[in-house]
Amino acid sequence: MRLFALAVYLFLYVPIAVIAVFAFNGGRSATQLQGFSVQWFGRALSNPFVVDAFRTSLTVALASATLATVFGTMAALVLPQARPRLRAAFDALIYVAVMVPGIVIGIATLIALVTVFGWVNPVLAAVWPGEAPPQLGLGYGSLIAAHGLFALALVVLLVRARVAGMDRSLVEASADLGATPWGTFRQVTLPQIFPGILAGFLLAFTFSFDDFIIAFFVAGPQTTLPIYVFSSIRRGVTPEINAIGAMVLAASLTLLVVAQLLLRRGTSRARG
Amino acid sequence: MQQSPLQDMDAPIAEFRAVTKRFGAVVAAEGLDLAIRRGEFLSFLGPSGCGKTTALRMLAGFEEPSEGEVLLDGQRVDGLPAHRRPVNMVFQHYALFPHMGVADNIAYGLRQRRPRPSGAEIARAVDRALETVRLEGYGGRRIWELSGGQQQRVALARAIVNEPKLLLLDEPMAALDRKLRRDMQIELQGLQRSLGITFVLVTHDQEEALSMSDRIVIMRGGRIVQVGSPRDLYDAPRDRYVADFVGKSNFFPGRIEGADGAEARLAVAGGQVIAGRPRRAFSEGQAAVASIRPEQVALLRPGQGVGLPVRVLTGIFLGEHTEYLVRHEDLGEFLAHVPRQAEAAQGRFAPGDEAIAAWPEGAALILGDD
Ligand SMILES: Nc1ncnc2c1ncn2[C@@H]1O[C@H](COP(=O)(O)OP(=O)(O)OP(=O)(O)O)[C@@H](O)[C@H]1O
Ligand SMILES: [Mg+2]
Numbered sequence: 177m178r179l180f181a182l183a184v185y186l187f188l189y190v191p192i193a194v195i196a197v198f199a200f201n202g203g204r205s206a207t208q209l210q211g212f213s214v215q216w217f218g219r220a221l222s223n224p225f226v227v228d229a230f231r232t233s234l235t236v237a238l239a240s241a242t243l244a245t246v247f248g249t250m251a252a253l254v255l256p257q258a259r260p261r262l263r264a265a266f267d268a269l270i271y272v273a274v275m276v277p278g279i280v281i282g283i284a285t286l287i288a289l290v291t292v293f294g295w296v297n298p299v300l301a302a303v304w305p306g307e308a309p310p311q312l313g314l315g316y317g318s319l320i321a322a323h324g325l326f327a328l329a330l331v332v333l334l335v336r337a338r339v340a341g342m343d344r345s346l347v348e349a350s351a352d353l354g355a356t357p358w359g360t361f362r363q364v365t366l367p368q369i370f371p372g373i374l375a376g377f378l379l380a381f382t383f384s385f386d387d388f389i390i391a392f393f394v395a396g397p398q399t400t401l402p403i404y405v406f407s408s409i410r411r412g413v414t415p416e417i418n419a420i421g422a423m424v425l426a427a428s429l430t431l432l433v434v435a436q437l438l439l440r441r442g443t444s445r446a447r448g
Numbered sequence: 449m450q451q452s453p454l455q456d457m458d459a460p461i462a463e464f465r466a467v468t469k470r471f472g473a474v475v476a477a478e479g480l481d482l483a484i485r486r487g488e489f490l491s492f493l494g495p496s497g498c499g500k501t502t503a504l505r506m507l508a509g510f511e512e513p514s515e516g517e518v519l520l521d522g523q524r525v526d527g528l529p530a531h532r533r534p535v536n537m538v539f540q541h542y543a544l545f546p547h548m549g550v551a552d553n554i555a556y557g558l559r560q561r562r563p564r565p566s567g568a569e570i571a572r573a574v575d576r577a578l579e580t581v582r583l584e585g586y587g588g589r590r591i592w593e594l595s596g597g598q599q600q601r602v603a604l605a606r607a608i609v610n611e612p613k614l615l616l617l618d619e620p621m622a623a624l625d626r627k628l629r630r631d632m633q634i635e636l637q638g639l640q641r642s643l644g645i646t647f648v649l650v651t652h653d654q655e656e657a658l659s660m661s662d663r664i665v666i667m668r669g670g671r672i673v674q675v676g677s678p679r680d681l682y683d684a685p686r687d688r689y690v691a692d693f694v695g696k697s698n699f700f701p702g703r704i705e706g707a708d709g710a711e712a713r714l715a716v717a718g719g720q721v722i723a724g725r726p727r728r729a730f731s732e733g734q735a736a737v738a739s740i741r742p743e744q745v746a747l748l749r750p751g752q753g754v755g756l757p758v759r760v761l762t763g764i765f766l767g768e769h770t771e772y773l774v775r776h777e778d779l780g781e782f783l784a785h786v787p788r789q790a791e792a793a794q795g796r797f798a799p800g801d802e803a804i805a806a807w808p809e810g811a812a813l814i815l816g817d818d
């Protein structure tokens with residue numbers, strides 16, 4: 177049994193470790209170690225395609241995580257007050273959003289957007305007063321929307337757990353001491369649920385930054401970092417790819433650990 | 449119409465007028481009529497679920513009455529949200545803000561005021577409040593660094609710093625151990641006297657209510673049964689429920705044999721008759737109970753007096769007196785409290801001893817049994 181567990185862990189983590197190790201390869205082989213060097217990190221960071229893809233990924237991740245955090249937090253705060261029927265419906269939808277495979281979300285979003293664009297663009301062209309009517313198309317907007325929607329569900333789940341764990345009497349105490357509803361929200365509710373909000377933001381960011389499948393379908397002309405990595409692999413794996421992978425991995429792990437710490441610290445504090 | 453200040457001081461600080469509160473099918477409070485006097489220490493006393501907290505929450509503004517009116521200082525406040533009522537509450541589990549230190553918790557109410565007091569004013573008020581609850585120098589502590597008793601004082605300071613017209617306390621001492629609770633009770637009472645703020649306390653601990661309050665409101669099933677000073681309730685309970693709830697008492701059920709305004713005679717088991725003061729009008733043959741407080745019952749050695757012959761079952765030493773459980777052939781078991789001096793004079797009774805139980809004339813109350 178223990179052996180089996182060991183095998184599973186090896187299978188899971190050895191390839192990842194190999195990627196990280198080969199990022200420091202001295203030579204240009206992806207299978208043979210030829211001394212230690214950080215040159216591939218330098219190469220990756222000076223490759224304009226990589227930098228461009230990185231910037232796209234960062235923009236999309238920041239925008240979608242921000243949107244998801246704002247709307248997810250609002251939903252998490254309001255849902256407990258909704259009528260039971262309505263709440264059950266929303267709960268179901270949120271769980272579905274988390275469980276549906278990325279590839280389904282990707283295809284569905286693509287089809288939906290293309291259909292909508294197919295209707296809207298001719299109308300826009302017809303009513304536009306100027307010479308060149310704007311063409312709606314896939315790109316930043318569709319990436320942010322698709323990622324944001326998925327991340328929204330994550331944020332709702334995380335923040336709602338904090339809202340549920342909060343002592344109701346704190347809100348009453350605040351009102352009792354003369355705070356307006358907005359004052360109570362700002363001074364009591366928000367600080368209490370903030371660890372959940374921040375953790376939600378970080379997870380949403382990490383998800384968007386790392387996602388390949390959904391992005392692949394809705395990116396249109398844009399290239400995110402995972403898409404760039406995928407397309408360059410078809411031209412053969414170089415340690416440069418490994419270096420990019422290692423950097424993304426390091427960033428993601430850092431964010432995940434920070435999110436975990438926030439959630440844990442928040443919980444122990446709230447009990448204090 | 450202009451009211452003179454004197455009249456103003458006599459007007460109640462808060463009032464319930466025919467207040468009923470329903471939660472769906474549950475009637476939590478029914479037909480409450482009560483005037484809370486300015487500067488008094490009032491307690492709501494009753495068993496679990498009788499509507500004490502509901503009454504308090506309607507004063508604080510957390511619940512709206514289903515029927516009737518709530519007044520604060522002569523103004524109708526039903527419909528006024530909690531944050532606009534000049535009332536503060538000490539919560540059962542304190543509800544201190546865990547993300548703030550002690551000083552910020554206490555300053556919270558002052559910081560909500562518009563115009564907002566200056567930082568120096570707030571700091572001074574916080575220091576004064578800390579001093580009042582004897583926590584000087586604790587302003588910089590975190591909430592979780594405090595003991596239960598200290599947290600309670602912070603909760604108290606956080607409320608009184610706002611100088612509310614009414615301070616509401618919902619079982620504030622339920623989480624404290626016995627000794628600490630006793631100390632806090634004395635302190636709270638002293639505080640109320642020195643601040644002159646009206647305190648409204650909810651408790652199901654009769655000792656607490658008796659020792660601290662100017663007046664007690666006895667509740668039962670959402671209704672007010674009796675309102676009075678601890679002495680009134682103890683000496684002149686309205687019915688068996690109150691007599692049972694306030695202090696200990698022996699009850700002997702029977703039927704009214706004859707009654708006029710000043711005295712009623714109750715025929716109890718075995719042809720015995722107990723005469724006592726009736727607490728309401730009775731007609732002949734009506735079911736009632738005689739209530740006799742254990743400290744009114746004297747125990748004598750056989751032959752030393754006239755009374756009921758009894759046998760001692762158990763004796764529990766309680767410090768200032770010993771509580772004897774005795775048994776009479778017809779009346780059954782009842783309690784007698786024998787003070788130390790009496791015991792010193794005639795010696796202790798042992799289980800199995802024969803004794804004479806007697807009570808002075810007028811000690812028995814004849815109460816409705818419901
Ligand atoms: N928010 C609510 N929703 C439904 N029923 C409630 C609500 N609050 C109180 N009740 C009901 O109203 C009744 C009175 O409750 P309340 O809390 O006032 O009792 P209490 O005297 O304070 O009891 P305890 O000593 O146990 O605190 C109870 O039957 C309770 O179940
Ligand atoms: Mg209660």
